[in-house]
Amino acid sequence: MADFLTIQNGRPFKRIQVPYLHFSEFRTNLLKLAFKGAEVVQFFAYQEDPSIKEVLMLGFNAPSRDFFSYEEEGTVQLMAVLRKDHQLFAVQTTAPETFDALSRQDMRFQLFEREIAEQFGLIPKDHPWLKPVRYHANCRGVKDVFGNDYTQDIPGNYPYFQVEGEEIHEVGVGPVHAGIIEPGHFRFQCIGERVLHLEIQLGYQHRGVEPLLTSVPFKRLPILIEGIAGDTAVGNALCFSQAMEALLNLTPDDGAKTLRTVALELERIANHVGDLGALSGDVAFNSSAAYFGRIRGEFLNLLLVMAGNRFGKNLVRPGGVTMGLIEDSRNLILSKIKELRPEIKEVGDLLFSAHTVQARFDGCGVVSREIPLVGVAGRASGIDYDVRQAFPTEKYSEIPACLHTRTHGGVFSRAMVRFEEILHSLDIIERLLQRPVTTQPVVWTGEVSLASSSCVTTLNEAWRGELSHCVLTDSRGGILRYKIKDPSFHNWTGLAMALRNEEISDFPLNNKSFNLSYCGFDL
Amino acid sequence: MLTSLFIYLLAVALAPLFSAVITKTKAFLVGKQGPPLLINYYTLAKLLKKGSVYSESTTFVFQTMPVISLAVSVIAILFLPIARMPALLSFSGDVILVLYLFGIARFFLIIAALDTASPFEGMGAAREAYFSFLCEATLFTVLMLFYKLNGTLSLNDYFTGPNAISIWRPEGAILLLIAIALFVVLLAENSRVPVDDPATHLELTMIHEVMILDHSGPDLAFIEMSAWLKLLFYATLIADLLLPELSTITAIPAFFAVITAIYLTIGIIESITARFRMRLVPKFILTSFALAFFAVILVLEM
Numbered sequence: 032m033a034d035f036l037t038i039q040n041g042r043p044f045k046r047i048q049v050p051y052l053h054f055s056e057f058r059t060n061l062l063k064l065a066f067k068g069a070e071v072v073q074f075f076a077y078q079e080d081p082s083i084k085e086v087l088m089l090g091f092n093a094p095s096r097d098f099f100s101y102e103e104e105g106t107v108q109l110m111a112v113l114r115k116d117h118q119l120f121a122v123q124t125t126a127p128e129t130f131d132a133l134s135r136q137d138m139r140f141q142l143f144e145r146e147i148a149e150q151f152g153l154i155p156k157d158h159p160w161l162k163p164v165r166y167h168a169n170c171r172g173v174k175d176v177f178g179n180d181y182t183q184d185i186p187g188n189y190p191y192f193q194v195e196g197e198e199i200h201e202v203g204v205g206p207v208h209a210g211i212i213e214p215g216h217f218r219f220q221c222i223g224e225r226v227l228h229l230e231i232q233l234g235y236q237h238r239g240v241e242p243l244l245t246s247v248p249f250k251r252l253p254i255l256i257e258g259i260a261g262d263t264a265v266g267n268a269l270c271f272s273q274a275m276e277a278l279l280n281l282t283p284d285d286g287a288k289t290l291r292t293v294a295l296e297l298e299r300i301a302n303h304v305g306d307l308g309a310l311s312g313d314v315a316f317n318s319s320a321a322y323f324g325r326i327r328g329e330f331l332n333l334l335l336v337m338a339g340n341r342f343g344k345n346l347v348r349p350g351g352v353t354m355g356l357i358e359d360s361r362n363l364i365l366s367k368i369k370e371l372r373p374e375i376k377e378v379g380d381l382l383f384s385a386h387t388v389q390a391r392f393d394g395c396g397v398v399s400r401e402i403p404l405v406g407v408a409g410r411a412s413g414i415d416y417d418v419r420q421a422f423p424t425e426k427y428s429e430i431p432a433c434l435h436t437r438t439h440g441g442v443f444s445r446a447m448v449r450f451e452e453i454l455h456s457l458d459i460i461e462r463l464l465q466r467p468v469t470t471q472p473v474v475w476t477g478e479v480s481l482a483s484s485s486c487v488t489t490l491n492e493a494w495r496g497e498l499s500h501c502v503l504t505d506s507r508g509g510i511l512r513y514k515i516k517d518p519s520f521h522n523w524t525g526l527a528m529a530l531r532n533e534e535i536s537d538f539p540l541n542n543k544s545f546n547l548s549y550c551g552f553d554l
Numbered sequence: 555m556l557t558s559l560f561i562y563l564l565a566v567a568l569a570p571l572f573s574a575v576i577t578k579t580k581a582f583l584v585g586k587q588g589p590p591l592l593i594n595y596y597t598l599a600k601l602l603k604k605g606s607v608y609s610e611s612t613t614f615v616f617q618t619m620p621v622i623s624l625a626v627s628v629i630a631i632l633f634l635p636i637a638r639m640p641a642l643l644s645f646s647g648d649v650i651l652v653l654y655l656f657g658i659a660r661f662f663l664i665i666a667a668l669d670t671a672s673p674f675e676g677m678g679a680a681r682e683a684y685f686s687f688l689c690e691a692t693l694f695t696v697l698m699l700f701y702k703l704n705g706t707l708s709l710n711d712y713f714t715g716p717n718a719i720s721i722w723r724p725e726g727a728i729l730l731l732i733a734i735a736l737f738v739v740l741l742a743e744n745s746r747v748p749v750d751d752p753a754t755h756l757e758l759t760m761i762h763e764v765m766i767l768d769h770s771g772p773d774l775a776f777i778e779m780s781a782w783l784k785l786l787f788y789a790t791l792i793a794d795l796l797l798p799e800l801s802t803i804t805a806i807p808a809f810f811a812v813i814t815a816i817y818l819t820i821g822i823i824e825s826i827t828a829r830f831r832m833r834l835v836p837k838f839i840l841t842s843f844a845l846a847f848f849a850v851i852l853v854l855e856m
Binding site: 313391537 | 580583584585586673674676677747748751753754755756757758759824825826827828829830831832833834
C-alpha cells in the first residue's frame with residue numbers, strides 16, 4: 032500500500048507524510064481500494080494556507096511537471112481516510128474545480144462528494160444524483176453548484192424525486208412533526224399503502240459547526256463539541272479529546288481511560304434502553320414502553336453521578352476526565368447495575384416474546400448488507416464492524432466483543448442488537464469498576480499550541496455507531512480544518528432503503544429502529 | 555318508558571366515564587397511576603370553552619361533520635334497548651336505519667377529512683372506508699342470524715319481549731360466536747388496539763385520530779363525545795346479548811357491571827397486545843365475519 036499512508040486511530044502524523052497524488056491517480060487508487068472492500072471513514076475537502084502548501088509540494092517525492100501545471104487550477108485539497116481489515120489508509124490530492132465523480136463507480140462516495148460540492152463549490156462531474164446535503168452556501172464564495180439562493184427555504188430549487196402515475200400519491204411529513212423530535216422532511220411516493228420511494232431532506236438544523244470550530248478560542252471547543260448532538264455528548268467529547276491528546280502529546284492516566292469507557296457505555300445503555308421503549312410504544316405495546324422509559328432514567332441518573340449532569344457533558348476533556356469517581360459512587364453504580372440487569376432482562380423478554388410484537392418487528396424494514404451501514408443498524412444487517420473491536424481506544428482492547436444472534440437486517444434485528452449491546456455494556460461497566468478508580472482530574476484551559484502541520488483521525492463506537500473526527504492543523508499550531516462525521520451520515524440512506532416496498536404505516540417503527548441524529552448530520 | 559328514558563340518559567352521561575376506564579386500566583397494568591376517572595369530562599369542558607379554528611382550504615362540510623357525527627350517535631342509541639329495557643324509539647326495520655345512520659356519520663367523517671386536503675387525512679379516510687366496509691359484512695351477517703332467530707327487523711324486538719335473543723337460551727352457544735364477532739367489530743369500528751392505536755401521535759399510522767387532526771374546540775368535543783357514544787353502542791349490543799332475563803331493579807346494575815367488564819377487557823387487550831401490521835387488519839376483521847357466518851350456518855340447521 033505504498034499509495035496510501037497507513038495510519039492509527041488517534042495517532043498523529045505529519046501531513047507531509049500522507050501521499051500527495053495527482054487527482055486522477057488519487058481517484059483510481061481510492062476506487063481500487065474501495066473495490067477490494069474498503070469503506071470510507073472520511074472524505075472531505077479543505078483549503079490549505081499558502082505557506083504550508085509549498086512545503087507539502089516540495090516534500091512530496093515524485094511530482095511530475097504535469098502535476099504542477101495541473102496544480103495551478105485547484106486551490107482545494109481533498110483528503111480521504113478509508114478502512115479495510117482493521118487498518119486505516121490516508122491519501123490526499125488537490126481537486127480540480129470540476130472532477131470526475133467517484134460515485135459513478137462506487138456509491139459509497141456519493142454523500143461525501145455531495146458534501147464536498149456543497150461545502151467548497153467543487154463540481155463532481157457525472158455524479159448520479161447531485162443534490163444538496165444540508166442547504167448552505169459554500170465557504171469559498173464561488174458560484175453555487177446547485178444554483179440555489181439561500182435566502183429561500185429548504186430545498187431551494189431542488190425538485191424532489193417524483194413517481195408519476197394515476198394511483199401514485201405523495202405524502203410529505205415534516206419538518207414540523209407531531210411528536211417531540213428534531214426537524215426533517217420525509218417525502219414518500221406511495222401506491223396505496225406501499226412506499227415506492229422515500230426521500231429524506233435534512234439540513235434544518237445546520238449551524239455551521241465545522242467552520243465554527245476553527246474560528247473560536249480553544250477554550251470553547253469542548254462546549255461546542257458536546258453540543259453537536261446532545262445525545263452523543265460523551266462520544267463526541269471522546270473523539271475530540273483523543274484528537275487533542277494526539278496533537279498535544281498527552282496521555283490520560285489509566286483511571287481516566289476507565290471512566291471515559293464507562294461514561295461512553297452508560298450513554299449507550301441509556302439511549303438503547305430508551306430506543307427499545309420507543310419501539311414498544313410505536314407498536315402500542317405499553318408495558319415495555321413504560322418500563323424501559325423508567326429504566327432509561329436510571330442510567331441517565333448514573334451519568335449524573337459520574338459527570339454531574341444527566342447527559343454526560345463536562346466529563347471527558349483532553350488529558351483525562353474532569354472528575355474522579357469516589358468509592359461511594361462506584362459502589363452505587365455497581366449496585367444499580369446489579370439491580371437493573373434482571374429488570375432489563377425481564378422486560379426485554381416480555382417485549383421479544385410477545386407474538387404480536389414479533390409479528391410487527393420481524394421482517395419489517397429489511398436492509399441488505401450491501402448498503403454500507405455502521406453501528407447498530409450495520410451489525411443488525413450482518414456487517415461485522417464495531418470500532419471497539421476494530422480500532423480499540425481507551426480500555427476497549429481488554430474487552431471481548433459483543434456477539435449478536437439476529438442479523439437479518441430488519442426491525443427485529445435492530446432491536447435485538449440493541450438489547451444484546453445493553454447487556455454487553457453492563458458487563459463492561461461491571462468489569463471496569465471491579466477495582467477502585469483513581470485519576471488525576473484535568474482542566475481544559477485551552478492555552479495550548481497543537482502540533483503544527485499535523486493530522487489526526489479519531490474513531491469511536493458511539494451508541495449509534497462509528498463516530499469520527501478528523502483534525503488538521505496549520506503551520507502555527509491552529510486548527511485548519513475540523514471534520515466531523517456522525518454515524519447517521521452513513522445510516523440515513525439505510526432508512527430510505529428500508530422503507531422501499533414497506534407499508535407507509537411502518538415508517539415510524541423503522542425510523543425508531545434506526546433512531547438517527549438530525550443535528551449530528553446537519554452540523 | 556320512564557325507566558327507559560332514565561337509563562338512556564344515564565348511559566349517555568356515563569359514556570365518557572367508561573372510556574376513562576380503559577385509560578385507567580392501561581395505566582394500572584403498566585404500573586402508572588393514570589389520569590383521573592373523570593378526565594374525559596374535564597376534556598369536554600376544556601374543549602367546549604375554546605373556540606374552533608378552521609383552515610382556509612376547508613368548506614362547510616368540514617364544519618358540519620362534528621354535529622352530524624354527534625347527532626347520529628345520540629339518535630342511534632335511542633333505538634337500542636339498554637339493559638334489555640324497551641327502546642325509546644322503535645319500528646320494523648330500524649336496524650337497517652341504525653346501521654346506515656352510522657354510515658352517514660362515516661361518510662361525513664371521510665369527506666370532512668378529504669376536505670382538509672391533507673395527505674395524512676386522505677390516508678386515514680381510505681383506511682377508515684376500507685376497514686368499516688369489512689365490518690359491515692360482519693354486521694349484516696349478524697343481522698341475518700338475528701332475523702332467523704327472532705323473525706323481526708327491530709333492535710327493540712331482538713332484546714325485549716318473549717322472543718328476545720340471549721346467550722342464556724338454548725341457541726346461546728352459537729350466540730357466543732356472535733358476541734366475539736361483535737367484539738372484534740367493536741375494536742375495529744372504534745379504533746382500538748390491535749386495529750388502531752388511540753394513544754399514538756404518529757400521523758402516518760393512525761386511522762381515526764388522523765381524520766380529526768384539524769378539528770379543534772367544541773367541534774373536537776362533539777367528535778370525542780360521539781366516539782365515546784359509538785363505543786358505548788357496540789358495548790351495549792354485546793352486553794344485551796350476554797345479560798340474562800332480569801327484573802328492572804337488578805338489570806340496571808347488572809348491565810353496568812357487564813359494560814364495565816367489556817371496557818376492562820378492552821383495556822387489558824390494549825395492554826398485552828401490540829398493534830397489527832396494517833395489512834393484517836383486514837384478516838383480523840374478516841375473522842369476525844367468518845365467526846358470524848359460521849353461526850348463521852349452524853342456525854340454518856335448527
